[in-house]
Amino acid sequence: MLETPFTRVVGCEVPIQQAGMGGVATPPLALAVCAAGALGMVTATLVPAAELTRILGAMQRTARGPFGVNFLLPFLEKRECVAIAARSARVVEFFWGAPDPTLVAEVHAEGALAVWQVGSAEEARAAEGAGCELVVAQGQEAGGHVRGRLGLLSLLDAVLGAVSVPVVAAGGIATPRAMAAALAAGAAAVRVGTRFVTAQESGAHPGYVKALLAAGAEDTVLTDTFSVLWPNAPHRVLRSCVEAAREFPRDVTGEVEIAGGQRIPVPRFGVLCPTRETTGEIEAMAQYAGESVGQVCAVQPAAAIVEELCQEAERLLRAAAPAP
Numbered sequence: 001m002l003e004t005p006f007t008r009v010v011g012c013e014v015p016i017q018q019a020g021m022g023g024v025a026t027p028p029l030a031l032a033v034c035a036a037g038a039l040g041m042v043t044a045t046l047v048p049a050a051e052l053t054r055i056l057g058a059m060q061r062t063a064r065g066p067f068g069v070n071f072l073l074p075f076l077e078k079r080e081c082v083a084i085a086a087r088s089a090r091v092v093e094f095f096w097g098a099p100d101p102t103l104v105a106e107v108h109a110e111g112a113l114a115v116w117q118v119g120s121a122e123e124a125r126a127a128e129g130a131g132c133e134l135v136v137a138q139g140q141e142a143g144g145h146v147r148g149r150l151g152l153l154s155l156l157d158a159v160l161g162a163v164s165v166p167v168v169a170a171g172g173i174a175t176p177r178a179m180a181a182a183l184a185a186g187a188a189a190v191r192v193g194t195r196f197v198t199a200q201e202s203g204a205h206p207g208y209v210k211a212l213l214a215a216g217a218e219d220t221v222l223t224d225t226f227s228v229l230w231p232n233a234p235h236r237v238l239r240s241c242v243e244a245a246r247e248f249p250r251d252v253t254g255e256v257e258i259a260g261g262q263r264i265p266v267p268r269f270g271v272l273c274p275t276r277e278t279t280g281e282i283e284a285m286a287q288y289a290g291e292s293v294g295q296v297c298a299v300q301p302a303a304a305i306v307e308e309l310c311q312e313a314e315r316l317l318r319a320a321a322p323a324p
């Protein structure tokens with residue numbers, strides 16, 4: 001019952017995409033998601049070409065199922081990275097910028113699928129026009145940077161009416177009920193971010209995970225507070241980290257390790273979220289969280305999250321539409 005145009009196009013077993021999520025979406029998380037039958041994603045943001053080649057080569061050797069690579073356009077300096085990603089991964093995905101047919105063509109030239117995460121029906125049409133095989137409709141309930149202005153259901157409705165390629169629903173989905181609702185509305189898959197931040201295999205700092213587990217659905221805020229390195233880009237975070245960052249007395253909140261092992265300072269109001277390698281005032285760093293955070297209550301293996309979502313969503317869909 002959970003076979004959809006998404007599972008057929010991507011070649012995975014279940015209609016779940018783990019969101020690309022900066023330093024949180026590590027290879028161990030993506031590989032665990034793939035092994036569970038869903039689409040695991042890693043980030044290419046701030047990853048040098050040689051390091052990306054090494055990471056994706058290792059993933060290709062061990063992945064049990066297709067995986068994807070996520071690019072944030074404001075940080076895409078070397079277009080050669082797109083070709084590197086497309087040579088190894090089934091899916092190459094872009095976010096935060098006008099859909100670009102030349103980038104899509106580079107992905108296709110290496111044999112991968114091109115995906116664009118969008119925040120409006122207009123942007124979805126442009127992504128389809130640029131040649132993307134899938135679009136992700138991101139509602140403003142989403143954790144992390146939020147592209148559009150609509151809640152997921154309104155946006156999904158508009159995007160489904162605007163394009164004929166399969167649409168993945170993103171934003172606030174952490175439970176089987178939300179997954180079943182998105183699929184019943186016509187989404188070909190759901191994209192899950194915040195719930196995977198607390199997966200056992202995630203790269204998130206334990207202090208960040210603890211804050212997510214303690215938070216309720218009303219404890220997030222859409223803000224432009226964490227804008228150093230990436231201005232004019234609204235994002236949804238825990239309200240507590242906005243307050244802590246505003247009160248923090250110094251210009252640097254800590255240190256973070258980026259790909260290749262280099263350690264760099266985290267400026268106050270910096271865009272990087274705290275990973276396992278981050279040190280310093282974790283509470284005052286960008287703790288991205290969707291409204292789904294209220295449903296995120298335990299640290300679990302990624303496979304258990306995928307299994308729970310699929311089994312129960314399938315049961316709900318069957319109950320809503322009993323076989324004749």
Ligand SMILES: Cc1cc2nc3c(=O)[nH]c(=O)nc-3n(C[C@H](O)[C@H](O)[C@H](O)COP(=O)(O)O)c2cc1C
Binds near residue numbers: 045172195
């Ligand atoms: C910690 C975190 C980091 C994120 N980083 C990225 C990113 O690097 N690239 C991207 O396309 N989306 C990013 N997002 C947004 C997700 O792609 C997705 O839209 C969002 O997580 C969906 O909402 P949810 O968190 O309620 O599941 C991030 C989200 C979170 C929670």
